Amino acid sequence: MDCVENLDDGVNVAIIGAGWAGMAAAATLAQARIPVTVIEAARHLGGRARSVEIEGVELDNGQHLLIGAYRETLRLMRVVGADPDRLLLRAPLAIEYPGKFRLRAPRLPVPLHLLAALLTAGGLTWSERLAAMRFMTAMRSNAYRIAADMPVSELLALHRQTGALARYLWEPLCVSALNTPAASASAQVFLNLFRDALDGARANSDFLIPRADLGKLFPEPAAAYVRANGGAVLLRTPVRTLRDAGDGFVLDDRPERYTHAILAVGPHQIDALLDRFPLLAPTRKSIAALDYEPIYTCYLQYPADVSMPQAMTGFDGGTIQWVFDRGRLNGAAGLLAAVISARGGHQNQSQEAVASAMHRELAAFLPRLPQPLWSRVIAEKRATFSCRPGVTRPENKTAVKNLFLAGDYTASDYPATLESAVRSGVLAARLVLAH
Numbered sequence: 001m002d003c004v005e006n007l008d009d010g011v012n013v014a015i016i017g018a019g020w021a022g023m024a025a026a027a028t029l030a031q032a033r034i035p036v037t038v039i040e041a042a043r044h045l046g047g048r049a050r051s052v053e054i055e056g057v058e059l060d061n062g063q064h065l066l067i068g069a070y071r072e073t074l075r076l077m078r079v080v081g082a083d084p085d086r087l088l089l090r091a092p093l094a095i096e097y098p099g100k101f102r103l104r105a106p107r108l109p110v111p112l113h114l115l116a117a118l119l120t121a122g123g124l125t126w127s128e129r130l131a132a133m134r135f136m137t138a139m140r141s142n143a144y145r146i147a148a149d150m151p152v153s154e155l156l157a158l159h160r161q162t163g164a165l166a167r168y169l170w171e172p173l174c175v176s177a178l179n180t181p182a183a184s185a186s187a188q189v190f191l192n193l194f195r196d197a198l199d200g201a202r203a204n205s206d207f208l209i210p211r212a213d214l215g216k217l218f219p220e221p222a223a224a225y226v227r228a229n230g231g232a233v234l235l236r237t238p239v240r241t242l243r244d245a246g247d248g249f250v251l252d253d254r255p256e257r258y259t260h261a262i263l264a265v266g267p268h269q270i271d272a273l274l275d276r277f278p279l280l281a282p283t284r285k286s287i288a289a290l291d292y293e294p295i296y297t298c299y300l301q302y303p304a305d306v307s308m309p310q311a312m313t314g315f316d317g318g319t320i321q322w323v324f325d326r327g328r329l330n331g332a333a334g335l336l337a338a339v340i341s342a343r344g345g346h347q348n349q350s351q352e353a354v355a356s357a358m359h360r361e362l363a364a365f366l367p368r369l370p371q372p373l374w375s376r377v378i379a380e381k382r383a384t385f386s387c388r389p390g391v392t393r394p395e396n397k398t399a400v401k402n403l404f405l406a407g408d409y410t411a412s413d414y415p416a417t418l419e420s421a422v423r424s425g426v427l428a429a430r431l432v433l434a435h
C-alpha cells in the first residue's frame, strides 16, 4: 500500500472511505498540506453518490438534487476546482404537478419570494395560502425550534397544513429532503432545512440540478486535488480491521502507521472497524440502532424526441415521485430518471415490475409515449438513515484519541444529504488540524 511520508510534525492521516464525507475530509487536510491516504473498498469514488456506467452511458447510482443552502458542498467544490456554476443547473425553487399544483419562487428578496410564490401558486385555495403564510410566520417567530420533536405530519396537522398544501408542498419536500415519509420524519430536522433554505438568502432556496455525472461534481476533482497536494487515494482496497498499535493506527496487517484515522464509511459498514476499541461500545450501539430508508431510481431511455415539459416534474398517486429529464440537464436526449424516495410497496416488486409501472405512469402523462429502448432500476436499499424524531447520531469525535468519524449520519442538524456528509468530513478534518 502507498503511504504518504510523514511531514515535519509527523501527522499522517488515514481516511477510510472515499464517499463525499471522506473526500471532503481529504480535501480539507490536503489544503492544509497534511499528508493523507484515502483508502476505498470499491473500484470507484463517491460511495452513495457516484457515477455508474449503464448501457454505455455515464449515469449516477441515483438522481441527486442539491439546494443553494449547501454552502460547504459549494465551497469545497470550488476549492478542488469543480465549478458549481458550470456543473449545476441553478433554478429558482419550483414545484410542479402538471394540472394539479404549481409553485414558483420569483427572484425577489427573502421572504417576498415565498410570499409571491404562495400568492401566485396554482392549485391552492385562498384559505390554504393564508394557512401556509400563518405557518411560516409561526415557525419564523419561534426561530424554527419546537419544544419537543414530533413527526412532520403532526406538525402540519397542528398548523392546519392540509389538502393540496400538505400533499403537493410540505410532504413532497419532506420525503425528498429527509428521505423519510412525513408520518415518521423528524419535524425539527425538517424545520432546520426550512430555516436555511426558505428563510436564509434567497439563493439558498434555489434547486441545483447536476448537469454532469456525480463523480465529476466532487469526488473525482477532490481525488485529483488530494493527489496534486501530495496525498494518495487508493481504490479496490477494503479495510477489514483497524487497531491502535501504540505507535499509530494500523489497517489490517499492513506495515504503515497513521497518527490519526478518520472512518468515513457508511453507518451500516462501520461495526467491524470499531470492534477492537472497547471504549467505543456505546458508539457502536447507537449506530447499530439506526434504521434505513431506500431510494429507487429508474432510468428509462426513450427515443431522442421524447422530453418532459421541465427538468423536474412532480408525480402523485402512483409509484413515481419525481421525474428528471436528463435531456434538458446534460444533453442525454430521451433519457428520463424517475425517482421514488423512502420505503413503500414498490420494495416488494421485482425491478422489472417497478420499471413497467414507471413506464405506465409516464405514458399516462405523455400521450403516444413509445416503449423505452431500455430501462434500468437502481435500488439503493440503505440510501440514508431514517430521519425520525429523537434519532441518536454519534459525534465526529470519538472516545479514542485521534480516531474520528465522518459521514452523513454523524451529529448534525441536517438529514443524510451530500451537505451533511461534506460538513461532517470537513469537521473531522478540522478536529485533526486542531490536535
Ligand SMILES: Cc1cc2nc3c(=O)[nH]c(=O)nc-3n(C[C@H](O)[C@H](O)[C@H](O)COP(=O)(O)OP(=O)(O)OC[C@H]3O[C@@H](n4cnc5c(N)ncnc54)[C@H](O)[C@@H]3O)c2cc1C
Binding pocket: 016, 017, 018, 019, 020, 021, 022, 039, 040, 041, 042, 045, 046, 047, 048, 049, 061, 062, 063, 064, 065, 066, 237, 238, 239, 240, 264, 265, 266, 269, 295, 296, 297, 380, 382, 383, 384, 406, 407, 408, 409, 416, 417, 418, 419, 421
Ligand atoms: C439513490 C440516492 C439518492 C440520493 N439523493 C440525494 C439528493 O438528492 N440530495 C442529497 O443531498 N443527498 C442525496 N442522497 C444522500 C447522499 O448521497 C448521501 O448522504 C451521501 O452520499 C453519503 O456520503 P458519505 O460519504 O457519508 O457515505 P458513503 O457515500 O456511503 O461513503 C462511504 C464509503 O466508504 C466505503 N467503504 C465502506 N466500507 C469500507 C471499508 N471497510 N474499507 C474501505 N472503504 C469502505 C464505501 O465503499 C463508500 O465509498 C441520496 C442517496 C442515494 C443512495
